[in-house]
Amino acid sequence: MINLGMASLRLYAGLVGCRSGFCARSLRTLSGMTVSQGTRDYNPKQMAIREKVFNTIISCFKRHGAENIDTPVFELKETLTGKYGEDSKLIYDLKDQGGELLSLRYDLTVPFARYLAMNKVTNIKRYHIAKVYRRDNPAMTRGRYREFYQCDFDIAGQYDPMIPDAECLKIVHEILSELELGDFRIKVNDRRILDGMFAVCGVPDDKFRTICSTVDKLDKMSWEDVRSEMVKEKGLSEEAADQIGQYVSLQGGMDLAERLLQDAKMSQSKQACAGLTDMKQLFSYLQLFQVTDKVVFDLSLARGLDYYTGVIYEAILTQTGPVPVAAAQNGAGEKAEEGVSVGSVAGGGRYDGLVGMFDPKGRKVPCVGVSIGIERVFSIMEQKAEASAEKVRTTETQVMVASAQKNLLEERLRLTAELWNAGIKAEVMYKKNPKLLSQLQHCEDSGIPLVAILGEQELKDGVVKLRTVHSREEIDVSRAKLVEEIKRRTLDV
Template identity: 60%
Template sequence: EAVKQLLALKAQYKGLTGEDPPQQAIKKAPKRSAKEKAAAGGFQLKTPKGMRDYDPQHMAIRERVFETIKTVFKRHGAVTIETPVMELKETLTGKYGEDSKLIYDVADQGGEVLALRYDLTVPFARYVAQNKVDNIKRYHIARVYRRDQPAMTKGRYREFYQCDIDIAGVYADMVPDAECVRIVHEILSDLNFDEFVVKVNHRKLLDGIFEVCGCPPEKFRTICSAVDKLDKEPWDAVRKEMTVDKGLPEAAADKIGEYVLMSGGLDLVAKLKQDQALYSNAMAKEGIDSMEKMLRFCELYGVLDKVSFDLSLARGLDYYTGVIYEAILTGAAVGSVAGGGRYDNLVGMFDAKGRKVPCVGVSIGVERLFSIMEAREGAETRRTQTEVYVISAQKGLLEERMKICRELWDAGVRTETSYKANSKTVTDFQLCEKEGIPLAIIIGGDEIERKVVTIRDISTRNETKDVPRSEMVTYVKRMLIAPRSNASSPSKTSSV
């Protein structure tokens, strides 16, 4: 269902590829006329190309997703750090290969040469090296910047969130690596995605395969990056890239082709162990033995059912040195929703003495998850968490409404009232319904005189009359805890 909605949404925006994305992807289409774009003084009223505002509806979903993810990270004892949005340009240089051209430079206004961060991994490695950290399990949720061609249909913006957890330190083989899979599993499950696969593979196994198949070592990384395209292109195209473009002998390519189409679980480990040509290769053996441990630990952690040991998984980045991961939602054509791997040498690149700190980590593709969740529940999501709206049944009672707000705020109850001197009762009720506010407190001159209030359950329209003012807070708190009869979706009634 979610997938269907997403596909409809995607089709709807099909025409917009490469264009500035609309301001509000879901509810309201942008209504900017040419005149507005020109605006007062011939001046453009817009966000930068490839960037957008997020309105309260979007933000409510985003905050909920972030909270869910943070809860998982904290369940695993992770800490968080914050690094500047800018780094010295030289910190980023030589880390991203040809994607370096996508880095946003800060103007030289005298002083250091700076650029905006391209991801959170390089700043993390810089932090670990600079602060001489030996071990840390840290998460970091923040925006990164890439001067890519924006494409709304692909959810590709120039400013977007990354949501990373990395475990640095010298530890038992595959223990933190398997925990990363468990973390991805918990996050996707807690966000109510039930159909997903976490693909895993090992860079050393890939290198071993390349070696055994006759690929020269200097071509390992470039052939690896060809394999990485197997999720988007058929084998024939990848084979052509390997042989025609990258000069690999055809026989080598064909042998590699046999391996990289394999996937499975512990059965695949057994099969590879019996492949004497492969298992006698030192790198391949190390990779296979580690993958065996990895799958065993995934079993211990109760997540093996969602794990696929997939030899076609290669990952684009050069710096991975061990296990690599990628999670995809099965059935949803949204690409990967998590990815990562082990990178044992990156911190060493920043250390004066080349001190290495082995790291493994995974990045959650939150922007893709947001898109799906927005399509799934956008209009249903409450924008506020207001619990009580104070309404007067007649004019001139602004100050009385304000007094009631004060009492409820003092008691920690999330409360609003109209800022208008004389708000219409019917308008106020409509607002409560639209915003999903569960309770209204209603007063009139008579109630004030008798020191009572009426409390209305907005969804059932049941009214509790003559609640003594002195017991109002108690009543409200009790009613907010009690499950309401025709409570709608959890997101509508949740008061947390």
């Protein structure tokens, strides 16, 4: 579910039209990333880091019994229409080349809901890891791109309240803990509490969504600015705005939910009471899952998307990482981003009405889910790797098949094929007569731990000289025992 950094994305929606600052045509290299049209290539080192992060996330999803699905990168344009509120203008459309009008997926939630309705699936716990697309003003140095990964976990089905919701928060807690990104906090709220609050504060029904959008900016703007937008731009009364102001400053846990249930005004709203009762229930499950240390009930959390109907949440990193080296190189066009919080790394919530929008008979399938926003995590991990002395290996090669003498290409190739056929990860230089030094250098550079050296004498004796790269120790191993010996020495590779 939903995009990390949604809040900050929205801030720039207005800039997209002009794109004045961002020269996407120029291909620049920022701290090792190649940047073109707001997207990025991943080089082998970045891919090695990405693989590690994905493994952590997928392990967690599998630990929770999730199945995996995949959907196409584009959907019928009409599938995406009317699902994202103001952000719909960020959708990439395909050119009309005949046939249906298509758009690149904007998130994985709407395709998931379409999938459930189309296949008449009424309950599933699934994960989906794939790229999504937004015509937004990119900010590469902060891990924000026009093409980026989402790692979604969702639970669809009619169940007893808040149990799947609590599992989603447990998953966020597990993943952020395991990735060791520093301290984090998970804010939770409920759309019903927000709507109830708007109602009792005197917001007219037809202004709920737009006022909700303004409240959602509280993590980026001061209350004064938010209040001013409500009153001056959106025409809300000053009294209503001030009453909202009192509520949205509140943060707490189960105690806050209990207090608000007793609140003279809030308790007048049935919706708010339902949300608050569920919030209490949610916290009781979170206690069982031992994750309440990081979770805070925060009435200012709104989230921008239209389709949420119940609990919503967002995880932020509370420690600011090291300032990216590239930040200092930013051109004028990226100035607007300075000072913007970019800590959001996961978000989601409950959307009980979305599947019904795709079902011909409107049959609903309640859903709750979370999306891990992985690009920001990649950026942090890359910075960590740069700062660390430890080298990131980009291959898993166990052994290099080498020779010190000339005219042994055929023998090298024969041995390499033997090793491949035995399941050993092996490399050989594509030169007839490479220098031993350059073969050893390649091992040093790419972290290959062993070298199998062939020479005339070794061939006569039926042995191979097995060299350990880091110790430079060499021993003769009989050809028959070579595979076994390599496996023994590279158990950890």
